[in-house]
Amino acid sequence: MLKQSTFAKMLLAAALMTTSAQAEETVVWWDFLAGGDGVRMKQMISDFNAAHEGKITIDATTLEWGVPFYSKVQTSAAVDEAPDVMTYHASRIPLAVKQGILQEITAGDWEKMGLSEADYADATWNAVTIDGKQYAVPLDTHPIVLYYNKDVLGEAGLLTEDGTPKGMDSREGFTATLQALKDAGSVKFPLGSVTADGNFMFRTIYSLMGQQDGELMTDGEFLAGDNKKKLENALAVLAEWTNDGLQSTYTDYPATVALFTTGDAAMMVNGVWEVPTMVDLHKDGKLFEWGAVELPVIFDHPATYADSHVFAIPANKSKEMTAEKRDAVLEVMSWISQNSLFWATAGHIPAYGPVTASDEYKAMEPNATYSSLTENMIFDPKSPLAGVAGPIFDVMSTYFVPTLNGEMEPAEAVEEIEYELNDMQ
Structure with a gap:
């Protein structure tokens, strides 16, 4: 028969085990x-x-x-x-x-x-x-950032003293950098962009709208006031680059990454999530010297979709x-x-x-x-229609792809986008 003290100790131990498990x-x-x-x-x-x-x-x-x-x-x-x-x-x-x-x-x-x-x-x-x-x-x-091939830009004399691309402070300056890369003939495309996927290109286009203080939604209305013109401006510059051979045409996501990592595109607009790809390839000796910076200021001031x-x-x-x-x-x-x-x-x-x-x-x-861009971040409008894989993405995507690839005029695309977005309300 167990002594009372021993029995008490056993009960206490069991209780402690139960408490620990809980x-x-x-x-x-x-x-x-x-x-x-x-x-x-x-x-x-x-x-x-x-x-x-x-x-x-x-x-x-x-x-x-x-x-x-x-x-x-x-x-x-x-x-x-x-x-x-x-x-x-x-x-x-x-x-x-x-x-x-x-x-x-x-x-x-x-x-x-x-x-x-x-x-x-x-x-x-x-x-x-x-x-x-x-x-x-x-x-x-x-956010999205601009990846760049330091070797190609360096050989073309298009790097600043701090090792970043020249012409990052204006539309004219960046377009001149793209044109110089094209004229040098060392790459297939100066800029690789996901022009076959309007959902992805929303990020770039929304960034360029933000650089003009543009808003997709104002007081519950899509593209109110001069925001239509600001969206048109953003589409126009990207379409111009494609039409002039400065940006890749009808390129899907994997192909865009491949263009850059194989050296066929001197620069690439993509998400920061591709940094590990570049790090791993470079570590294995399969990639050139590279860098990533905030998007160029094409309009009035820095702004980046995030x-x-x-x-x-x-x-x-x-x-x-x-x-x-x-x-x-x-x-x-x-x-x-x-x-x-x-x-x-x-x-x-x-x-x-x-x-x-x-x-x-x-x-x-x-x-x-590129972390300094957190001071210039813009997020999606606060709407149940917004967000990753949301209805706004789908509507705009339909018109972004033909516009960026020279098959639709920016002004026409904006009219259709405005109608369809507000029709969803």
Whole structure:
């Protein structure tokens, strides 16, 4: 027969084991991160789990990017099967809020995470704010940039003293650089652009609109006032480059990357997410000397389209999250944000300011060179019709491709775009 003290000790040990088991929270995570993004995030998740062993474990699943991901989130929330935390795009938040599938990140949540508005660029914070409430924690900004072949531009005498392309401060100057590259005859195209995909070219065109202080939506109306003319101006300069042989024609995404990496295009407009491609090729001795900088100022001032990967908490229709689970989710979002220097190796600009202000980040190239563009970022208009793979992208894409490839006049395209966008209201 066990002594009473021994029995009591056994009960206490069992209780402690039960408490310990209950203390570990499993956070169900969904993301849409593939390729280099996916590899890096999996490593960060592994690092998080190691640092929180016995307390919090992330159970992660990667789903298909775009419409399939967002549709699955919506349907899963409706039947109480959404994850505890997920990646999202800032541009899709207005629609998600309208659908009621995101939980607010409250002032108390931000305090628990040790994060605040002061840690983020104004545009990034504003992108996750709807009617004064925050619905996500920004992880990064991922704008488009100008990649360039230092060897080709150097041989043509088109690099400045700091090693960046000449003519970046005006339409005339940049067009002259493109023309000089064409005249040199060392490349097939001076500039590689994704001219066969209007969804991608939205990024470039919206940037050029922003350089004119143009707005896609004003007080709920698309292309109000002189914004039609500003869109026409943006389309006109890009169409001119294509027609004059300065920019690649009917080029899809993979072909654009191939044009640049094989040396057939001296420069390329693409997302910062292609930085790992360049780094890996160069490390293996398969790529020339290269760089990446903010887009050229074609109109009045710098402006670059950007979106943000963010963390969001789904709102299951009728299943409440426990306080313990929410604390675990907040720790996940906070820890990864504050340890996002490694995420920058994917080319993205970390949204958490102390990371980009660190000496380690400032030593990263080309990231540190183009990260200054966060001061000039413009995001999608706040509309349920906007965002990645959204209706606005689809409408405009229809007219961008023929216009940029010389088969439709910019003014005609703008008239059609204005009609179709406002018809969706």
